[in-house]
Amino acid sequence: MPPKITDNSGHIIADNQNIKTAGQDGPALVEDAHFFEKLAHFDRERIPERVVHARGVGAQGVFISDVDFSDYSQASLFKKGKKTPVVMRFSTVLNRPGSPEWLRDPRGFAVKFKTDTGNWDLVGIDFPVFFIRDAIKFPDLIHSNRPDPVTEVQDFVGRFDYFANTPESTSALTYLYSQKYGVPKDLRHIDGFGVHAFRTVNRDGKQYFVKFHFKSQQGVEGLNAEEIAHTDWNYATKDLYGSIQKGNFPQWDLYAQVLTPDEAKSLPYDAFDDTKDWVGVKEIRLGSMILNKIPDNFFQWTEEAAYSPSNMIPGIYASPDKMLQGRIFSYPDAQRYRLGVNYQDLPVNASAVAIHNDQQDGTMSSKTQKGHANYQPTSLWTDEAATVDQVNTGDGAIGTSAPKDSPYATAVYSISGRAQQAAIAPMDDFEQAGRLYRSFSEQEKQALITNLVNDMKGSSYRQASRATLVRDCAYFYKADPDYGTRLADQLGLPAKDVKEVAKSLSSTLG
Ligand code: HEM
Incomplete structure (x- = not known):
């Protein structure tokens, strides 16, 4: 027996096909609350689309680490044999939801690793360089590529x-217009590049700069003009979901390129210029990702997904890359607007680690809030119901700061210089x-x-x-x-x- 239909307050609905009217020919009655709720809910089904990367498709899977990378990063997911669940979303950059998937565009390659130290999001594209090297240019870049206003x-x-x-786009445009990268054969035949350098810290506190990228085990292939002309406009989603359904799970190997700070300085270009590929820098294979599940629902696992380069974990931090710095602000800002302030509690975004903090309330607040102390520091820390794990900071006050030598403490590094606005140099575009x-x-x-x-x-x-x-x-x-x-x-x-x-x-x- 199929379950009975109810309204959203749990009342069983006897008739979901005929509205309640005043007699056979009469108007609808306002007391038909289910009818009005049904229409009102439908009227609100749309949320703002992503300002970029609006057309996408999600999948779930697992990342399996093959090596111990702790010489370079204490990130907990890189322990030999460790399995970390992932949710991922492929996308095109400029085009709207429902647009043909064969349009020439970079492919977004966003992976959320649900690690045991919180979410790590690697939000990349299918080639190793980007079009601009300073975040302040991003709105102009996008406007110039969009339809005529x-x-x-x-x-x-x-x-x-x-x-x-904008000569710095020369490399990225060459990728975009090439046969191999501009319109992929399907989403299984693309690589995924984090593009930026990240700062990593190893177990002894030593720092490195690292670029991460995924290489497709299926290979990289593009479509030519003739093939594009004969391609179904949902071809990429159909191929991805068709393969997963048949048990032909696509896989990617994750690689890291590692430089010491001195090696980074000695490159002939700025190591933090994201229009540059670290050509010739050795790649270390870290493990592989397998996509093996079609999410149960498109809206909840693809549209409500919120990937952000600001989601980093102990052992992986931001580098001085001026694009990365700007992205750290922009994504959570866009997601608070698009999904509401409690977007990180949605199942697709929820961390594998239980959340404890005193941020509270707001639209759609649903996480457990308990106890009297909803502030820090506090002496009410023995309150059994408190939602926040307490740490004695050692100076008499009770707070939540981790000890300075803990892996959770912020990576410490020196900075100096004058406040300035200046282009990255050397350029070599x-x-x-x-x-x-x-x-x-x-x-x-x-x-x-x-x-x-x-x-x-x-x-x-x-x-x-x-x-x-x-x-x-x-x-x-x-x-x-x-x-x-x-x-x-x-x-x-x-x-x-x-x-x-x-x-x-x-x-x-x-
Ligand atoms: C300063 C430069 C950039 C800014 C300000 C920016 C901003 C944004 C914003 C606002 C979104 C929508 C987020 C959402 O609503 O969930 C987005 C999505 C995305 N961006 Fe960027 N972006 C920048 C550069 C880049 C770069 C360099 C890459 C690749 C290396 C990239 C890859 C992506 C991807 C893959 C998505 C889609 C994520 C998803 O599937 O939900 N972006 N970007």
């Missing part, structure tokens, strides 16, 4: 106009883009050029100016003369103009 038509005039003054271009086969180079030309040409009613396109090509020329020349040629621009602009670019630009 007058017509709401998506073209790419804004993208290539913004790029003409082109060397890695050129290296990537030269790694492509002739067929891949041609596909890259064709993909770029199609979007740079603009739309029937809006085009970038010639000067803008010449400057764009000059950046690609600086990456590799063949790259810029071929692009200019296919856009009908004289190569000599591109060369001239490329020559005039200051040496700090590459």
